[in-house]
Amino acid sequence: MSHSPTLLTPVGRAPGDRAARILVVEDHNLVGQGMEVALRSNGFAVELATGPTIESILAVARARPPAVALVDLHLSGDQTGRDLIGPLNELGARVIVVTGETDRFELAECLEAGAVGVASKKESIASVIDKVCRALDGEPVTALHEREELLSGLRHHRLSERSRMSVFSHLTRREQAVLAAVIDGKSAEAIAHDSFVSVATVRTQIRSMLQKLGVASQLAAVALARQAGWHPD
Numbered sequence: 001m002s003h004s005p006t007l008l009t010p011v012g013r014a015p016g017d018r019a020a021r022i023l024v025v026e027d028h029n030l031v032g033q034g035m036e037v038a039l040r041s042n043g044f045a046v047e048l049a050t051g052p053t054i055e056s057i058l059a060v061a062r063a064r065p066p067a068v069a070l071v072d073l074h075l076s077g078d079q080t081g082r083d084l085i086g087p088l089n090e091l092g093a094r095v096i097v098v099t100g101e102t103d104r105f106e107l108a109e110c111l112e113a114g115a116v117g118v119a120s121k122k123e124s125i126a127s128v129i130d131k132v133c134r135a136l137d138g139e140p141v142t143a144l145h146e147r148e149e150l151l152s153g154l155r156h157h158r159l160s161e162r163s164r165m166s167v168f169s170h171l172t173r174r175e176q177a178v179l180a181a182v183i184d185g186k187s188a189e190a191i192a193h194d195s196f197v198s199v200a201t202v203r204t205q206i207r208s209m210l211q212k213l214g215v216a217s218q219l220a221a222v223a224l225a226r227q228a229g230w231h232p233d
Helices: 015-019 029-041 054-063 082-090 104-113 125-136 144-170 173-183 188-195 199-213 218-228
Strands: 021-025 045-049 068-072 094-099 117-120
Touching: 021 029, 021 054, 029 045, 029 125, 045 054, 054 082, 068 082, 068 125, 082 094, 082 104, 094 104, 094 125, 104 117, 104 144, 117 125, 144 199, 144 218, 173 188, 173 199, 173 218, 188 199, 199 218
Parallel strands: 021 045, 021 068, 068 094, 094 117
Antiparallel strands: none
């Protein structure tokens, strides 16, 4: 993202609109400071929160509630900015997710969580500031048709995932354990030894598992499970 501090004057917006507090959540100091400088140069009151935890960021927001929050999606460690959207909404902030992420399902999940829009880190700072102004004015930040396309795509993706995984729901817990062992490359003899049952019992369980999955071999069962991203309950 370009962080040029060039002063912008969006048409139809009075200078007083710029007095609202903007929270920038970004775990990369250089990027965050660049956004802070650019926003301040355009008259905004800005607070930068760089973590290190979700709770510490929320503590900053609770102390001085922002009107708009620019939130990075991927924070340090396994933390995600998506977890901030709901709590920030409760504080009255309109959240714009600013990210380099291109996965449309992840972006849709941000909108579903309550973000008013998303902005790419490849956009110019002028574009991001325009989105901030739109958020302050209560205007759509992500175009309504684009928003619906993202959310519709997410809904269809989830339906597809549920359909793909439904076949595994018919397996008993024991059959799931056997399938997991087969995926790990264990033979019927090894599974029987580990489970303190007879090899004949394990072979019966394998046949039942294959029948429920609609496949003819253990190799096909393994391929189906890996393709679906299946894991035992």
